[in-house]
Amino acid sequence: MRYKSVCDVELSGKRVLLRVDYNVPINSLGEVVDDTRIVSSIPTIDYLLKKSAMVILCSHLGRPNGVRVKSLSLEIILPVLMDYLNNRNIMFTDDCYGDKAIDLTNSMKPKQIIVLENTRFWSGETNNGFSMAKGLADLADIFVNDAFGVAHRAHSSTVGVARFLPSVAGLLLDKELTYLERVMTKPDRPFVVILGGAKISDKVGVVEKLIDRADCVLVGGAIANTFLKSTGIEVAESLVEESAIDTAYQLLARAGDKFILPEDVVVANAMEVGADKVCKNVENGVDNGYRIVDIGSETIKLFSKHIARAKMIFWNGPMGAFEIPDFACGTNAIARSVADSDAVSIVGGGDSASAVRQSGYHNHISHISTGGGAALEMLNGNILPAVEVLDRICQTNLSN
CATH class of the missing domain: 3.40.50.1260 (Phosphoglycerate kinase, N-terminal domain)
Known part of the structure; x- marks a missing residue:
């Protein structure tokens, strides 16, 4: 893998579209039951803010199948996210791309955060549609993918947008790939x-x-x-x-x-x-x-x-x-x-991760993956589309 990471690019004053994985369990009261994936995204967000970037967060939540479902709005995660960011003010828009979202992101100042609406409210997301991918790209100057949990999905917000913007891996995605690559090639x-x-x-x-x-x-x-x-x-x-x-x-x-x-x-x-x-x-x-x-x-x-x-x-x-x-x-x-x-210990995502957290020993594990399906795909030797596109962009830049 030859992709670049968020540490390899200039970020000051840049609008950064950060693809995170906030597909978290929600109870009947509309409360986040397990905030692990939100917590895992914080190091990359903190890094971007420290570098004076303008952070535009996008993610999916559940499977709304291209229609708006109130109970799956990403607005649900705002209180949890704010808690982990020291009650920093976070803006939210019920759009994901288009004129309204463009106007909002164009007015951003360094170290501000905007959360876009659930990407799967639009059918163009799972179809990797050109219009949606281009629309997402129009919001930002740089794309950072930190959503390992959907790295095996060729969607607009994971693969399509990377065709229009300088694109790199976030800290979490890089960490996930580093640990699993070690399992695949050079296990202790x-x-x-x-x-x-x-x-x-x-x-x-x-x-x-x-x-x-x-x-x-x-x-x-x-x-x-x-x-x-x-x-x-x-x-x-x-x-x-x-x-x-x-x-x-x-x-x-x-x-x-x-x-x-x-x-x-x-x-x-x-x-x-x-x-x-x-x-x-x-x-x-x-x-x-x-x-x-x-x-x-x-x-x-x-x-x-x-x-x-x-x-x-x-x-x-x-x-x-x-x-x-x-x-x-x-x-x-x-x-x-x-x-x-x-030992260096790596726990796959899904039920494995939930079981370890329930046991109370999760803080003593070297790495708990945020993506069960993506981890298994990678260990099976399959190419992860969201990583492949980052590799291809990096190789293209090296050859130019």
Whole structure:
């Protein structure tokens, strides 16, 4: 990757269109439930303000499918953003591009901030439409992409606009790419991969590549159920991806001793707090009416030994149904082991990130990704369109 970062360009007095990822969960009261992505954008915003730039923030929120949805307006995030920017005044416009937005951005002064309306209120966003991309570009002098969570999407605000403006990576995007590039090319050893979550089919390509790179792969969560069933172990009512059982068996054969499955599991008769639960050795199978909800105590000890020896750890997917407190023990214990290790630790986005934050050990992790889908795409060896366009711009400038 040869893109330039925000640190490589002159910013003073410039109007900077900053693409952030504020696609955050909102509750029924219109409140931000998890502000991690907002917090992650603050270093780049602070850097731009320090350099006396005029900051124009754009992002999507949810999937309004090209129409205005009041509950998905980016105005919702303003109070949270202001809190993290020391109550700095932030302007908001219910437009994303066009004459009204141009007039507002043209009147900006250094160190001022404007938040544009949800980019997905316009169909041109997801279509990577020429008019919208050009309209966004007309607002600014420089484009800075800091939205790793949508780097795998070729949208107007991630790819199209970069065709019309000098374009660079923000601090967060650069950090995400640096850590994941390290996993892909030069992992410190021993390199331990922790895999969890629900579906194998979503991660086959990534799992295959990680098998080749990792020294060991620790498998938990519902993914482990499918692997266990592929070896003939009875898992009863456990969540299993039936269509992926053959794939699981083939991956186990390919991985050999690298793959470490649970030795014992916690099983319960219902997915709810207070359900009857017991720890069982996997060789004995799961009784009818019960399902696997977490890894067991012996598995926690086994996994923790491997984690303690690691020099680099990549974790994607919780160890069980962590969202239910009674079944979060395994995930919390693994989070603690990762936090206590001396390894460089990288946690994939999505449920993995939520699980680590819920455990309370998130401040002891080297890097928690803000983009689960983008991270998996990159680890699978796929090109991220939003990064590719930055690379191409940089290479074009070098050849001129």
